[in-house]
Amino acid sequence: MEKLREALRERGSRLTPQRLAIYEHLRDTKSHPSAETIYGELKARYPSLSLNTVYQTLQVLDEIGLAQKLPVESREARYDGNATGHAHLICLECERIWDIDGEALPAVSEIDRQAEKKGFKVVRNQVQVYGVCPDCQAKGR
Amino acid sequence: MEKLREALRERGSRLTPQRLAIYEHLRDTKSHPSAETIYGELKARYPSLSLNTVYQTLQVLDEIGLAQKLPVESREARYDGNATGHAHLICLECERIWDIDGEALPAVSEIDRQAEKKGFKVVRNQVQVYGVCPDCQAKGR
DNA sequence: TATCTAATTAGTTGTTATTCCTATTACTGC
DNA sequence: GCAGTAATAGGAATAACAACTAATTAGATA
Numbered sequence: 419m420e421k422l423r424e425a426l427r428e429r430g431s432r433l434t435p436q437r438l439a440i441y442e443h444l445r446d447t448k449s450h451p452s453a454e455t456i457y458g459e460l461k462a463r464y465p466s467l468s469l470n471t472v473y474q475t476l477q478v479l480d481e482i483g484l485a486q487k488l489p490v491e492s493r494e495a496r497y498d499g500n501a502t503g504h505a506h507l508i509c510l511e512c513e514r515i516w517d518i519d520g521e522a523l524p525a526v527s528e529i530d531r532q533a534e535k536k537g538f539k540v541v542r543n544q545v546q547v548y549g550v551c552p553d554c555q556a557k558g559r
Numbered sequence: 560m561e562k563l564r565e566a567l568r569e570r571g572s573r574l575t576p577q578r579l580a581i582y583e584h585l586r587d588t589k590s591h592p593s594a595e596t597i598y599g600e601l602k603a604r605y606p607s608l609s610l611n612t613v614y615q616t617l618q619v620l621d622e623i624g625l626a627q628k629l630p631v632e633s634r635e636a637r638y639d640g641n642a643t644g645h646a647h648l649i650c651l652e653c654e655r656i657w658d659i660d661g662e663a664l665p666a667v668s669e670i671d672r673q674a675e676k677k678g679f680k681v682v683r684n685q686v687q688v689y690g691v692c693p694d695c696q697a698k699g700r
Numbered sequence: 701t702a703t704c705t706a707a708t709t710a711g712t713t714g715t716t717a718t719t720c721c722t723a724t725t726a727c728t729g730c
Numbered sequence: 731g732c733a734g735t736a737a738t739a740g741g742a743a744t745a746a747c748a749a750c751t752a753a754t755t756a757g758a759t760a
Contacts, residue, residue, distance in 0.1 A: 432727050432736060454717080468739040473718065475737095489630050491685075493717065493747090507674050510682060522673040528666040529686060532659055533648050537693035541651060545670060546685040552678035573707065573756055594747085609710040614747065634718085634746065 425482040436467060440475045444485055444499035450506070450515035452494040488515070490546065503527075505545035511554040518547070566623040577608055581616045585626055585640035591647070591656035593635040629656070631687065644668075646686035652695040659688070 422441050423433045439460055444451075451459070457472045476497055479485035486501040492513060498506075503526055505518040522545075530540045563582050564574045580601055585592075592600070598613045617638055620626035627642040633654060639647075644667055646659040663686075671681045 427728095430736085434727070434737065436738075452717095466739070470719080470740075471738055487632070489632050491628070491630050495717085505670050505673075507677065507679055509679075516677075518670065518673055518677070520673075522670050525666040525669040525673075529646055529659070529663050529688060532646075532661075532663040532666075533688040533690060536648065536657075536659070537696075538648055538650075538688065538690045539696055540688055540690040542689050544685070544687045544689070547671060547674040547679065547681055548683050548685070549674060549679045549681040555678075555680055571707090575708065575756080577709080607710075611711075611748085612709060615708085636746085 425484060429482055436471050437475050439464060440472060441479060444497060450496045450498050452496050503543055508546055508548050509551035509554055510548050511550055566625060570623055577612050578616050580605060582620060585638060591637045591639050593637050644684055649687055649689050650692035650695055651689055652691055
């Protein structure tokens with residue numbers, strides 16, 4: 419929470435209950451929710467919350483590096499409370515998303531390095547692997 | 560062109576002048592255009608072309624593996640006539656997109672391998688590196 | 701090459717994620 | 731606590747894209 423307050427202050431922004439709630443929700447879930455989903459999940463506790471605020475807050479969190487917007491193939495963007503560079507595994511059937519960390523990280527860094535070799539100043543990367551998760555495979559296509 | 564004809568036939572679809580034009584345009588450009596851009600660029604030669612046809616054709620090309628839809632951060636999807644697995648370099652300022660091939664490919668494959676180790680059946684991947692291109696870096700800031 | 705039939709086109713309309721607008725509310729620094 | 735200013739809520743607007751439809755056209759067959 420102090421991390422959030424500090425990052426917001428640096429940007430000249432205020433810490434509001436809505437922002438805190440969205441930040442904590444994102445931080446505590448592994449589900450990479452969409453804006454709409456976050457809205458739905460927080461609405462019970464914060465009845466006055468508006469979807470617009472969710473969008474704005476997610477954008478702010480993305481800007482200050484405390485969240486990451488994932489532009490995936492489905493229409494809705496999904497959000498990740500872990501903004502460090504890592505890859506995502508996306509199930510084409512159930513649309514769930516998982517992080518791939520550990521051994522995949524060096525490969526992600528290697529791609530950045532190739533980009534830099536071409537004279538690019540790298541800001542961030544997005545690595546998505548689309549496929550079918552074990553659950554959906556078991557469910558028999 | 561025969562490749563396109565063949566792939567369309569297999570799907571039970573026909574080769575039309577519009578489809579051919581869109582296919583060739585995509586194949587011959589390195590610019591990863593949006594549907595709207597393709598429409599604008601072909602409109603002069605095919606005045607009767609409709610934007611809807613462009614969308615439909617791009618979807619067909621994507622399905623038969625002769626093009627690739629890139630869900631990028633900007634609102635419009637961009638299309639690539641090279642549907643083989645490779646990474647993209649995207650300039651956050653001018654929005655141009657380049658392919659990264661060659662040495663980055665093993666790293667992309669390595670990430671797929673990690674996904675498979677988790678029990679995923681990998682279908683395709685998307686690797687995007689966002690940053691600032693040399694031109695835009697030179698242009699100051 | 702004429703015919704039959706299913707696919708395609710182009711135009712219109714629909715859908716929906718996201719953004720814009722603005723009056724009201726509520727943080728923050730004093 | 732008060733003033734100043736940023737954030738919120740909520741409704742309306744936007745825009746990319748998808749669905750629908752009537753008319754056209756291409757492809758296979760003979």
